[in-house]
Amino acid sequence: MMKIKIKNPVNIRIVHESVYAGIFVILLLWLTMPFNVETIHERRPLFFLAQGIITTVISIATGLFAAHILHFPMDPRLPLNTVHRNSLIQYFINIPTVAFVLTVFGGFFFCDNPIEPWWNGGHIHLDYFYQYIYYVSATCIFLYTGTYVRNRNWHLRFKLEEVRIINALLEELQKNIAEESEMGKQKAEDRQSDSAPQCHLVGNTGNSTLSLPPENIIYVESMSNYADICYMEDDEVRHKMLRITLKQIKECIADNKFMVQCHRAFIVNLNFVVTITNRNSGYLLQIFGTDKQIPVSRTYTAAVKESLQVSAK
Numbered sequence: 001m002m003k004i005k006i007k008n009p010v011n012i013r014i015v016h017e018s019v020y021a022g023i024f025v026i027l028l029l030w031l032t033m034p035f036n037v038e039t040i041h042e043r044r045p046l047f048f049l050a051q052g053i054i055t056t057v058i059s060i061a062t063g064l065f066a067a068h069i070l071h072f073p074m075d076p077r078l079p080l081n082t083v084h085r086n087s088l089i090q091y092f093i094n095i096p097t098v099a100f101v102l103t104v105f106g107g108f109f110f111c112d113n114p115i116e117p118w119w120n121g122g123h124i125h126l127d128y129f130y131q132y133i134y135y136v137s138a139t140c141i142f143l144y145t146g147t148y149v150r151n152r153n154w155h156l157r158f159k160l161e162e163v164r165i166i167n168a169l170l171e172e173l174q175k176n177i178a179e180e181s182e183m184g185k186q187k188a189e190d191r192q193s194d195s196a197p198q199c200h201l202v203g204n205t206g207n208s209t210l211s212l213p214p215e216n217i218i219y220v221e222s223m224s225n226y227a228d229i230c231y232m233e234d235d236e237v238r239h240k241m242l243r244i245t246l247k248q249i250k251e252c253i254a255d256n257k258f259m260v261q262c263h264r265a266f267i268v269n270l271n272f273v274v275t276i277t278n279r280n281s282g283y284l285l286q287i288f289g290t291d292k293q294i295p296v297s298r299t300y301t302a303a304v305k306e307s308l309q310v311s312a313k
Helices: 010-032 034-039 041-069 080-111 127-183 185-192 246-252 298-311
Strands: 199-202 209-212 217-223 226-233 236-242 259-263 266-269 273-279 282-287 293-296
Touching (some): 010 041, 041 080, 127 273, 199 246, 226 246, 246 266, 259 293
Antiparallel strands (some): 199 209, 217 226, 217 266, 282 293
């Protein structure tokens, strides 16, 4: 059976962006020739290569620090705006760190003394460090423009791939349901008989009740103190309003793996989900037999995918 399994892309993304930064730094140094490096003909390629490697290594380290220690990951499962914000935070951490290391390396490369850029004439001075801050910041402005576009495309590709996998699982689930219907008609009739397990939903006012097999429930929508129960009866889609909470309904259907809460206001029967589509704030479930599109909030996305995988077995 197909499984919803996409490798965690966070660390891979950090490495990719860091390599891009290192290559960009090498090319930029070749074009601009800062620090009078054009006078060091015999060591110029080594200087450029070292600067690119340092930028790459430091960018990976600061990216991992921001993602796993400060919890600002480059994770496509997050909203796109959050990904952009986390990426920007990583740049702010990266700029002074890279500038510091490059200043130390510059002292070693030009003066054979990594302390030289920080200590001169018996006094501490930060002129070289500020100069590197300027160069690194200017470089990062160009880099972030490309990162912003790549983040958007990367986020979209991930979401499309996830939707493709989930829809494949939905097709497999519908196929299993169809095969069970053809090969086990008698069992299906038994489930619809009076002896079949019934779900008894009792409203909080009057004698408002609804008894039906839980697999006949299509979805439940919470409306303030009421709930709209959409269900299948005699091959027709019906609705019934009850004064009941989602919590009460969940307690009644707790043993049914195909019923899952996908939103603070919705419980859905996965057997009636036809397709899933992506939107900026989450996913939408298209329900069989209705024009209803039910949202899946980020809070419940993992639970929906897990329940769908279990139901498709």
